Amino acid sequence: MNWIDHYNYWIVIFLMMLGFYAIIASDNLVKKIIGLNIFQTSVFVLFISMGKVPGGVAPILRDDPTVLYSNPLPHVLILTAIVVGVATTALALALVVRIHEAYGSIEEDEIHEQDQLAG
Amino acid sequence: MSTLIDLILLTLMAITAIAALQLKDLFGAVMLTGIYSLLSALWFLILDAADVSFTEAAVGAGISTVLMLGTLALTQRNEKSPSHPRILPLFVVTITGAILVYGTLDMPAFADPQAPIHTHVAPHYIEKSGEEIGIPNIVTSVLASYRGYDTLGETTVIFTACIGVLLLLGIGRRREDDES
Amino acid sequence: MKHHSILRIITKLLIPLILLFALYVQFHGDFGPGGGFQAGVIFAAGLILYALVFGLDTASEVIKEWVLMILVPLGVLIYAGVGVASLILGGNFLDYNVLAHDPVHGQHLGILLVELGVGVTVAAGLTTIFFAFAGRGRRNPEGALITKAANPTQEPQR
Structure with missing residues (x-):
């Protein structure tokens, strides 16, 4: 087995776990969102790398019948996912802004402390 | 290259x-x-x-x-806060990553033309979309026509997210309301 | 941003090109790479660049908030409307074949309209989201933007 065959998948898993770690271990809410973004991008990378065909071109039809096209399906799925991703990121960031207005902090432990004090 | x-x-x-x-x-x-x-x-x-x-x-x-x-x-x-490495999350992440890497060993190799993803629906789109839809960009035909329901859903998600952000932050909303 | 002459002039030159490119991507999406999602984000990026360089006050005079409020649902309605139109004409929901005299033309028309709906919603939606973030904390109780002249203690705009 050639290591290049699976290098893409391993990078995907690495990025995914990096994002996952940031989400569960980081106290800062903005850092968590950055981690979520990295997690999300790793899924994009997984899909697009599965759609690749050796010697293929971008899936836009040409007159030449011998042309080999890359798989268009993952491209469609990821295209919409990116735009939906930015919309959900915006929603998460809006929540962070409101949390900061209510608690004066975006650190999770400080927010917890304030909640404990308030009972 | x-x-x-x-x-x-x-x-x-x-x-x-x-x-x-x-x-x-x-x-x-x-x-x-x-x-x-x-x-x-x-x-x-x-x-x-x-x-x-x-x-x-x-x-x-x-x-x-x-x-x-x-x-x-x-x-x-x-x-x-100082971002000291945390043992439990690191452990969880390492275990999950190791299991996933083990899973990739059965995956088709990168850019394998025989991979299952290339044999099921995609050939239909590549071969037939020229006649059925009549536009060269296959991505657009799949996005807007074959999977139109999907895209309608995605557009609605953006609309909903927009409403959510407006409810949370507001354009032209009173600032006093926020104190409660 | 009053003194950054280079930024202001380059932005003035670039914005028409960005918006024109967004429209090209929108309507050429059938033939080359492009479509509603891409065009929408590029258009929104152009408007956001304008707001960043010339300030939110100027930008909200150019792009009225009520127009954005109409455009966001309008895009979804165009999309769903195409689906309903094809239902009325006797096809399935979002089956563009019945929209014109022959199926391929119907598909062309349907895809054009649907992509337009997507583009409008994405462009207006992302611009609205940016305005909501940028305008936060800079409004008076009536909801109008606080300009620097009206409230000198306000932070300078970024």
């Missing part, structure tokens, strides 16, 4: 992601995520996904960076 570029770009992405997550200065971290998105846009282009590359360049490096900077301007710029 394109495999080499692919490997280098992926490695650079991994390095940028690590740098972005370990940086204390959130402004720098956000900038690095912008660079990360631009690198991934380049990588998408190398793998023939021109449409995706477009979108990622405009969204990742443009809009989402601006939104994050806007959030930092409204909140704070630095991460406060």
Whole structure:
């Protein structure tokens, strides 16, 4: 087995776990969102790398019948996912802004402390 | 050659992601995520996904960076607590990663033309969309016609997210309401 | 941003090109890479660049908030409307074949309209989201933007 065959998948898993770690271990809410973004991008990378065909071109039809096209399906799925991703990121960031207005902090432990004090 | 570029770009992405997550200065971290998105846009282009590359360049490096900077301007710029490595999350992440890597050993090799993904629906789109839809860009035909329901849903998600942000932050809403 | 002459002039030159390119991507999406999602984000990026360089006050005079409020649902309605139109004409929901005299033309028309709907919603939606973030904390009780002249203690605009 050639290591290049699976290098893409391993990078995907690495990025995914990096994002996952940031989400569960980081106290800062903005850092968590950055981690979520990295997690999300790793899924994009997984899909697009599965759609690749050796010697293929971008899936836009040409007159030449011998042309080999890359798989268009993952491209469609990821295209919409990116735009939906930015919309959900915006929603998460809006929540962070409101949390900061209510608690004066975006650190999770400080927010917890304030909640404990308030009972 | 394109495999080499692919490997280098992926490695650079991994390095940028690590740098972005370990940086204390959130402004720098956000900038690095912008660079990360631009690198991934380049990588998408190398793998023939021109449409995706477009979108990622405009969204990742443009809009989402601006939104994050806007959030930092409204909140704070630095991460406060020292980010000491935590044992339990590290353990969970390592175990999950190891299981996933074990799972990839059964996956089809990168750019294998016989992979299951290339044998099921995609050939129909590539061969027939020219006659059935009559436009050259297969991605557009699948997006808008074959999978129109899907895209209607995605558009509704953006609409909903927009309403959500407006409810939380508001355009032209009273500031006094926020005190409750 | 009053003194950054280079930024202001370059932005003035670039914005028409960005918006024109967004329209090209929108309407050429059938033939080359492009479509509603891409065009929408590029258009929104152009408007956001304008707001960043010339300030939110100027930008909200150019792009009225009520127009954005109409455009966001309008895009979804165009999309769903195409689906309903094809239902009325006797096809299935979002089956564009019945929209014109022959199926391929119907598909062309349907895809054009649907992509337009997507583009309008994405462009207006992302611009609205940016305005919501940028305008936060800079409004008076009536909801109008606080300009610097009206409230000198306000932070300078970024």
